[in-house]
Amino acid sequence: EVQLVESGGGLVQPGGSLRLSCAASGFTFSSYEMNWVRQAPGKGLEWVSYISSSGSTIYYADSVKGRFTISRDNAKNSLYLQMNSLRAEDTAVYYCARVAAAGRTFDYWGQGTLVTVSS
Amino acid sequence: QSALTQPASVSGSPGQSITISCTGTSSDVGGYNYVSWYQQHPGKAPKLMIYEVSNRPSGVSNRFSGSKSGNTASLTISGLQAEDEADYYCSSYTSSSTWVFGGGTKLTVL
Numbered sequence: 001e002v003q004l005v006e007s008g009g010g011l012v013q014p015g016g017s018l019r020l021s022c023a024a025s026g027f028t029f030s031s032y033e034m035n036w037v038r039q040a041p042g043k044g045l046e047w048v049s050y051i052s053s054s055g056s057t058i059y060y061a062d063s064v065k066g067r068f069t070i071s072r073d074n075a076k077n078s079l080y081l082q083m084n085s086l087r088a089e090d091t092a093v094y095y096c097a098r099v100a101a102a103g104r105t106f107d108y109w110g111q112g113t114l115v116t117v118s119s
Numbered sequence: 120q121s122a123l124t125q126p127a128s129v130s131g132s133p134g135q136s137i138t139i140s141c142t143g144t145s146s147d148v149g150g151y152n153y154v155s156w157y158q159q160h161p162g163k164a165p166k167l168m169i170y171e172v173s174n175r176p177s178g179v180s181n182r183f184s185g186s187k188s189g190n191t192a193s194l195t196i197s198g199l200q201a202e203d204e205a206d207y208y209c210s211s212y213t214s215s216s217t218w219v220f221g222g223g224t225k226l227t228v229l
Contacts, residue, residue, distance in 0.1 A: 104212035105170035
């Protein structure tokens with residue numbers, strides 16, 4: 001069974017940093033592209049970042065470019081999101097999502113981890 | 120990349136059919152057959168319902184169907200059931216090799 005479990009969320013002050021993790025199981029993690037998607041309280045989904053299966057190709061949404069860094073450790077079956085210079089508008093539930101083997105869709109999602117940026 | 124445009128809300132009675140539209144541009148919806156639809160119940164993670172415009176993942180009811188014309192994609196739910204009440208989001212792959220979501224549509228089953 002495919003499982004994605006996020007962790008690392010919490011309360012952080014504006015300007016602070018946080019590192020999110022996503023532990024994958026039930027599939028060959030190193031063969032799949034991964035993404036982070038976030039959802040502000042009461043708002044819609046927003047794509048945040050993409051990383052290829054090898055980690056060699058990375059993309060970011062303009063709203064986080066230069067502040068967030070996506071990475072992965074295929075030996076540990078884990079995806080990460082390093083978030084620096086956090087702002088109030090980064091407050092959201094952050095989901096990791098797997099890209100389907102064929103196509104450009106997110107076929108599995110984690111349960112999400114809440115990040116709250118507030119003083 | 121601007122969000123795709125969806126109606127904020129739609130409603131229907133049990134047994135009826137509803138359609139949710141999703142409008143983008145030639146750089147996303149109109150340019151690729153990579154439109155997906157996700158269902159999200161309150162407090163839950165999104166669930167894939169339709170991929171590549173009109174394909175259903177295994178286990179998704181055939182009451183859910185998708186289509187596309189030009190820059191607008193659509194999700195149709197037939198034979199509405201109470202458990203269909205949820206938020207629905209469309210998504211498209213884009214010419215920038217990124218993804219964009221719609222603002223979401225709240226479906227109310229009357």
